[in-house]
Amino acid sequence: MSTDRTTTPVVEVRGLVNRFGSQTVHDNLDLDILPREVLGVVGGSGTGKSVLLRSIVGLRRPNAGSVKVFGKDLQTLSPQARSEQERRFGVLFQSGALFSSLTVVENIALPLIEHAGLPREDAEHLARMKIALTGLPPGAGDKYPSMLSGGMVKRAALARALALDPDILFLDEPTAGLDPIGAAAFDQLIRTLCDALGLSVFLVTHDLDTLYAICDRVAVLSQKRVLIADTLERVADTRDAWIQDYFHGPRGRAAAYQQPTPAKE
Numbered sequence: 001m002s003t004d005r006t007t008t009p010v011v012e013v014r015g016l017v018n019r020f021g022s023q024t025v026h027d028n029l030d031l032d033i034l035p036r037e038v039l040g041v042v043g044g045s046g047t048g049k050s051v052l053l054r055s056i057v058g059l060r061r062p063n064a065g066s067v068k069v070f071g072k073d074l075q076t077l078s079p080q081a082r083s084e085q086e087r088r089f090g091v092l093f094q095s096g097a098l099f100s101s102l103t104v105v106e107n108i109a110l111p112l113i114e115h116a117g118l119p120r121e122d123a124e125h126l127a128r129m130k131i132a133l134t135g136l137p138p139g140a141g142d143k144y145p146s147m148l149s150g151g152m153v154k155r156a157a158l159a160r161a162l163a164l165d166p167d168i169l170f171l172d173e174p175t176a177g178l179d180p181i182g183a184a185a186f187d188q189l190i191r192t193l194c195d196a197l198g199l200s201v202f203l204v205t206h207d208l209d210t211l212y213a214i215c216d217r218v219a220v221l222s223q224k225r226v227l228i229a230d231t232l233e234r235v236a237d238t239r240d241a242w243i244q245d246y247f248h249g250p251r252g253r254a255a256a257y258q259q260p261t262p263a264k265e
């Protein structure tokens with residue numbers, strides 16, 4: 001676990017409101033993402049975890065509220081300044097979202113060519129470095145996504161999310177669909193990258209093992225807002241029906257038994 005995190009947030013979400021027609025998904029939601037932390041974001045299905053992620057990274061304009069990234073409100077920036085801020089985000093969507101007609105190297109090189117303006121040869125050289133960083137064998141770079149296993153696709157998508165050397169990584173259910181061993185290995189990869197590269201990680205998950213294995217704090221979405229964002233221990237002790245069910249039901253007990261509790265600062 002990282003030990004030198006400061007308390008100035010890298011992302012501050014304040015008073016966020018998101019509505020779809022008559023459905024209010026978020027109502028006055030507040031959340032901080034701290035430097036160098038892995039923040040697990042949990043909540044029942046449909047509580048708005050993915051919408052929150054999309055609102056923070058600028059893919060959805062909220063109905064009200066503000067999102068500050070490194071102290072700057074994305075909505076008030078010029079298009080160029082905004083795009084520079086957005087380059088500080090790396091996003092891994094649930095589907096992986098790689099282009100099927102491009103090889104893994106080409107997929108990872110693409111943002112380096114399009115956003116960083118690198119010549120193809122340099123971009124592909126850097127792409128191979130990102131591939132190595134995520135633990136993929138070198139040969140994987142020349143394959144198409146359909147030729148890779150589910151775990152390898154996740155790693156390739158992570159390599160692409162890391163292409164522009166982001167400060168904050170957003171992961172939407174990264175271990176969904178992986179077998180338990182593959183999921184545990186992917187968890188450890190995220191923790192290692194967070195510590196080695198000094199990244200902050202916003203991680204939407206349903207996976208209790210992930211929370212116990214790598215998260216510094218856990219944010220619970222419930223009743224259209226963040227009910228609590230704190231250490232796993234304090235969250236699990238919170239009096240709330242969903243939290244009690246989630247952390248102290250059979251699956252929660254099994255996860256707590258299997259994993260060492262994250263080190264305290």
Ligand SMILES: Nc1ncnc2c1ncn2[C@@H]1O[C@H](COP(=O)(O)OP(=O)(O)OP(=O)(O)O)[C@@H](O)[C@H]1O
Binds near residue numbers: 020025044045047050
């Ligand atoms: N583009 C959209 N148009 C209309 N409704 C939407 C849209 N995107 C999300 N919603 C609604 O917002 C709510 C929250 O969706 P979201 O995908 O954020 O939930 P979630 O917490 O990530 O759920 P899950 O854990 O099942 O993935 C859902 O009721 C969903 O139907």
